[in-house]
Amino acid sequence: MSVGIRHDDLRRRNRAMVISAVRRAGQPSRTEIAATTGLSHSTISAISADLIQEGILTESKANEPTALKRGRPQIGLALNPEAAAVLTVVLSLNFLSVAVIDYAGQVIAEEQQRLDTLVMPRDELIGACMAIVRRRLQDPDLDVGSVARIAMGIQGITDSRARAMLWSPITPLTDIPFADILEKEFGIPATMENDCNMMAVALQWRDPERYRDDFIAILLSHGIGMGLVLKGALFTGTHSSGGEFGHMIHRPGGALCRCGRRGCVEAYAGNYAIWRSAMKMSEDAEPVDVGDADMRALAAKARQEDGPEREAYRRAGEALGFGLGSLFALIDPAPVAMVGVSAAAFDLIEPALREAIAQTAGGQHSKSISFDTEPNELPLIREGCAARALTFVDQEIFAPGGQARAGKHVA
Amino acid sequence: MSVGIRHDDLRRRNRAMVISAVRRAGQPSRTEIAATTGLSHSTISAISADLIQEGILTESKANEPTALKRGRPQIGLALNPEAAAVLTVVLSLNFLSVAVIDYAGQVIAEEQQRLDTLVMPRDELIGACMAIVRRRLQDPDLDVGSVARIAMGIQGITDSRARAMLWSPITPLTDIPFADILEKEFGIPATMENDCNMMAVALQWRDPERYRDDFIAILLSHGIGMGLVLKGALFTGTHSSGGEFGHMIHRPGGALCRCGRRGCVEAYAGNYAIWRSAMKMSEDAEPVDVGDADMRALAAKARQEDGPEREAYRRAGEALGFGLGSLFALIDPAPVAMVGVSAAAFDLIEPALREAIAQTAGGQHSKSISFDTEPNELPLIREGCAARALTFVDQEIFAPGGQARAGKHVA
DNA sequence: AGGCTTTTTTTCGAGCCTCAAAAAAATAGT
DNA sequence: ACTATTTTTTTGAGGCTCGAAAAAAAGCCT
Numbered sequence: 001m002s003v004g005i006r007h008d009d010l011r012r013r014n015r016a017m018v019i020s021a022v023r024r025a026g027q028p029s030r031t032e033i034a035a036t037t038g039l040s041h042s043t044i045s046a047i048s049a050d051l052i053q054e055g056i057l058t059e060s061k062a063n064e065p066t067a068l069k070r071g072r073p074q075i076g077l078a079l080n081p082e083a084a085a086v087l088t089v090v091l092s093l094n095f096l097s098v099a100v101i102d103y104a105g106q107v108i109a110e111e112q113q114r115l116d117t118l119v120m121p122r123d124e125l126i127g128a129c130m131a132i133v134r135r136r137l138q139d140p141d142l143d144v145g146s147v148a149r150i151a152m153g154i155q156g157i158t159d160s161r162a163r164a165m166l167w168s169p170i171t172p173l174t175d176i177p178f179a180d181i182l183e184k185e186f187g188i189p190a191t192m193e194n195d196c197n198m199m200a201v202a203l204q205w206r207d208p209e210r211y212r213d214d215f216i217a218i219l220l221s222h223g224i225g226m227g228l229v230l231k232g233a234l235f236t237g238t239h240s241s242g243g244e245f246g247h248m249i250h251r252p253g254g255a256l257c258r259c260g261r262r263g264c265v266e267a268y269a270g271n272y273a274i275w276r277s278a279m280k281m282s283e284d285a286e287p288v289d290v291g292d293a294d295m296r297a298l299a300a301k302a303r304q305e306d307g308p309e310r311e312a313y314r315r316a317g318e319a320l321g322f323g324l325g326s327l328f329a330l331i332d333p334a335p336v337a338m339v340g341v342s343a344a345a346f347d348l349i350e351p352a353l354r355e356a357i358a359q360t361a362g363g364q365h366s367k368s369i370s371f372d373t374e375p376n377e378l379p380l381i382r383e384g385c386a387a388r389a390l391t392f393v394d395q396e397i398f399a400p401g402g403q404a405r406a407g408k409h410v411a
Numbered sequence: 412m413s414v415g416i417r418h419d420d421l422r423r424r425n426r427a428m429v430i431s432a433v434r435r436a437g438q439p440s441r442t443e444i445a446a447t448t449g450l451s452h453s454t455i456s457a458i459s460a461d462l463i464q465e466g467i468l469t470e471s472k473a474n475e476p477t478a479l480k481r482g483r484p485q486i487g488l489a490l491n492p493e494a495a496a497v498l499t500v501v502l503s504l505n506f507l508s509v510a511v512i513d514y515a516g517q518v519i520a521e522e523q524q525r526l527d528t529l530v531m532p533r534d535e536l537i538g539a540c541m542a543i544v545r546r547r548l549q550d551p552d553l554d555v556g557s558v559a560r561i562a563m564g565i566q567g568i569t570d571s572r573a574r575a576m577l578w579s580p581i582t583p584l585t586d587i588p589f590a591d592i593l594e595k596e597f598g599i600p601a602t603m604e605n606d607c608n609m610m611a612v613a614l615q616w617r618d619p620e621r622y623r624d625d626f627i628a629i630l631l632s633h634g635i636g637m638g639l640v641l642k643g644a645l646f647t648g649t650h651s652s653g654g655e656f657g658h659m660i661h662r663p664g665g666a667l668c669r670c671g672r673r674g675c676v677e678a679y680a681g682n683y684a685i686w687r688s689a690m691k692m693s694e695d696a697e698p699v700d701v702g703d704a705d706m707r708a709l710a711a712k713a714r715q716e717d718g719p720e721r722e723a724y725r726r727a728g729e730a731l732g733f734g735l736g737s738l739f740a741l742i743d744p745a746p747v748a749m750v751g752v753s754a755a756a757f758d759l760i761e762p763a764l765r766e767a768i769a770q771t772a773g774g775q776h777s778k779s780i781s782f783d784t785e786p787n788e789l790p791l792i793r794e795g796c797a798a799r800a801l802t803f804v805d806q807e808i809f810a811p812g813g814q815a816r817a818g819k820h821v822a
Numbered sequence: 823a824g825g826c827t828t829t830t831t832t833t834c835g836a837g838c839c840t841c842a843a844a845a846a847a848a849t850a851g852t
Numbered sequence: 853a854c855t856a857t858t859t860t861t862t863t864g865a866g867g868c869t870c871g872a873a874a875a876a877a878a879g880c881c882t
Contacts, residue, residue, distance in 0.1 A: 005424050005869095006870090007838070007868060007870070008839095010418070010840085031859060031860085039841095040840065042843095043840055043841075045860065070850050070857045071856085071857040072857080072858050073859075074858085074859065075859080075860080214649045238641060238742060239743045243741055244740040244741065245741065247771070247772035249737050250663070251663070252661070252662070252729070253770070259772055264772065322663050325660055329659050330656065331649060332651055334649060359664070361655055361658035361675065417841090418840040418867070418868075419867080419868090421867090421868065422867080422869095440830075442831085450870095451869065453831095453832080454869055456832060457832090457868090457869085480829080480878090481828045481880070482827085482877080482879075483829050483830040483831070483876060484829085484879095485830065485831095
């Protein structure tokens with residue numbers, strides 16, 4: 001079952017510790033690292049000397065602001081931006097976006113493109129992704145050899161090993177092993193991530209104070225998605241990316257969902273569901289795509305006067321509230337971040353949501369559950385992919401393989 | 412955040428590895444342990460020599476059945492039953508049960524008692540628990556000093572740190588810090604565990620083949636409870652024992668639940684709900700206690716002829732099915748074990764359950780989801796407590812504290 | 823029976839890793 | 853210029869695991 005700890009694992013793990021401490025803290029001194037990791041000063045000193053020698057960390061004497069202290073001044077350690085780079089690919093409805101990010105987390109190149117994901121055949125869709133990645137990698141301004149990892153994000157369901165897209169609303173195609181395809185094409189390790197999971201990772205990355213151990217990111221867009229962080233770690237299903245909050249059952253046998261079933265939360269709270277309800281269409285009506293502009297207009301109308309529009313948002317709030325209540329029954333309440341175009345209409349959703357959640361076991365302290373909104377999901381997804389890819393690089397560089405490679409370079 | 416691995420942790424962890432390998436495998440040889448843990452023979456040899464010297468393991472030459480092999484015969488290693496003992500306390504409705512279990516997992520003493528949990532005041536309830544534990548600990552046949560851990564199990568909600576009972580259906584009392592009380596009273600480390608979590612632990616312990624990485628134990632009794640194992644580890648809420656499957660919302664605003672809210676799964680599938688429905692009582696009727704014998708009679712009636720009884724079980728199945736569907740949307744499908752008196756009526760529940768689950772996103776492969784039944788929950792809960800307590804002992808004996816104690820004894 | 827083969831277990835030296843303490847380095851204050 | 857203070861590096865000691873070789877304990881074969 002579980003495997004023992006080998007002697008050489010120890011150094012590897014503690015190197016990982018140091019790197020991640022630097023990544024989190026920005027420019028910590030060796031002393032600070034020793035304090036946060038609980039390792040001794042000598043160990044930190046030895047490890048950081050190695051990492052500097054291998055070009056992974058750099059000393060940045062610029063620690064002026066904290067001057068005016070007695071004693072030998074601290075030497076800040078920082079990630080060497082040139083140590084490596086990662087590439088992110090975000091594929092969303094009719095839109096493809098790629099970015100190259102240096103080891104310190106700065107975007108150094110990007111490219112975006114429109115495309116008709118809904119109608120593209122398999123080869124074309126894959127081809128378009130490969131082409132844009134290739135263009136970025138072959139950019140003469142970029143040291144191609146340094147791209148150490150690709151992270152691709154997509155709306156829909158991925159497998160729990162982050163290798164393949166299993167299903168996505170942006171295309172009728174299924175089971176595309178993007179990670180394998182990218183690795184074969186470019187010889188660079190790659191993963192295929194779920195968009196909502198990356199949103200959660202990005203929130204943790206952006207604001208570790210607020211989003212640390214337990215929180216929920218909910219995408220309120222055409223569909224309803226969720227990224228869940230429990231006890232500090234991303235929660236995924238046992239086989240798939242999991243967390244299909246939008247397809248929990250709100251009303252058995254109820255409104256028609258995009259997934260073909262009935263009564264899902266999404267069938268009441270997805271853009272198409274709000275639209276359908278506001279237009280007084282039947283709950284059995286086929287889901288249709290609604291543009292962001294139309295949704296914003298709908299929200300404006302709902303704010304203006306009481307009517308079917310406002311009622312539609314109320315119903316969405318109710319569905320989300322009961323869904324969250326059921327979720328909270330399982331995992332206990334946690335802070336929620338609402339992301340996506342309908343998060344901008346959260347003022348219309350919140351009252352009914354809170355009312356519903358208060359009627360559930362998980363909502364005992366519904367007053368104290370905090371909601372945050374972020375209307376724009378794409379930057380979050382990209383940031384999450386970058387964070388994930390960089391974390392992988394962190395874990396590869398200190399691994400024997402990475403170490404050997406660096407060593408050879410030095411010799 | 413996370414902490415580095417100290418040098419001395421290494422040995423401690425590898426000792427843990429060896430002990431747990433022995434506990435799982437029964438009587439493995441050193442060579443087998445080396446294979447399963449991935450550590451070298453020399454390391455295993457050194458560690459097991461220590462453990463034998465400290466009286467934690469014993470060599471059991473009796474490995475006759477696998478004779479007829481060339482070479483030096485393997486020497487089986489076994490847990491020394493006298494190395495320690497643990498005590499389990501299971502408090503359920505009107506019933507209190509205590510057992511003493513040796514380090515190898517055998518019950519060496521037990522005692523049971525009826526009591527009116529529903530009406531006992533706080534002091535009496537706590538007093539009754541302490542008294543029965545004290546009687547067992549003071550039993551002259553028992554070496555008191557060797558009881559190293561107490562695990563108490565209770566139906567209801569406990570905190571995620573396994574210290575206190577927060578709420579329980581067996582008593583109107585709330586927030587009883589049983590773990591602290593036991594520790595203060597007897598000076599033995601104690602934990603307060605949730606009954607359904609212990610059921611899951613026991614299943615994993617009993618049949619590791621079937622219940623290994625991902626499975627669900629559902630208690631079908633007066634209330635509906637759940638124990639969840641994901642990726643090999645017990646899943647708990649962030650603050651409480653979590654997994655309140657019975658209080659996921661099945662029908663917003665629906666039938667009255669024992670928790671005072673409306674539409675919970677339990678309000679359709681708990682014993683009282685099935686009874687209420689079979690008796691054609693209102694969904695708003697106050698939940699009443701129904702004895703196990705009455706429930707068995709009800710099931711017999713339902714099997715005999717189509718009528719309100721059969722319909723009641725059908726509704727229970729429907730509620731459980733939609734609830735499981737929502738759960739599976741979050742975590743992906745997994746095998747389910749149904750435990751408790753109504754598990755004996757699972758034949759009446761299953762058809763509607765499968766029909767409901769097939770209508771949900773999580774039930775895509777509803778045919779392949781396996782259900783197992785076990786009508787008697789109490790033995791499972793006790794076994795789970797024993798397993799949990801022994802695991803704690805395993806992790807304490809190899810820790811510096813435990814090691815020092817053993818060393819002193821040897822010297 | 824005695825030697826050979828096979829398998830398990832133990833022993834031993836080498837190589838790392840971490841730690842504590844001491845030394846060195848760098849700066850502020852006097 | 854000197855001292856106090858704080859950070860960083862160095863050094864020696866102690867532990868841990870590993871691989872290889874030796875020892876141990878059988879069965880097998882002549």
